[in-house]
Amino acid sequence: MLCDARRCSAGFQRRYLASIRFAECGGPLADHTEGFARQLAEATERGLIPDPDAVRAIWDDAAAAPG
Secondary structure (H helix, E strand, C coil): CCCCHHHHHHHHHHHHHHHHHHHHHCHHHHHHHHHHHHHHHHHHHHHCCCCCHHHHHHHHHHHCCCC
């Protein structure tokens, strides 16, 4: 069964928010690279990210920036 984009997007958002450990919020982005990569891959598979290489490049720049 295929779901429509709204339901997939909402489900993706719920799983993403559930996966965030709020105690770690506010730390360096570099500490969250693994989780970001996992979520980016899932969003890309669902067709939600039209240019994942551009998103990855922006993330890499932001994660490398000084705190």
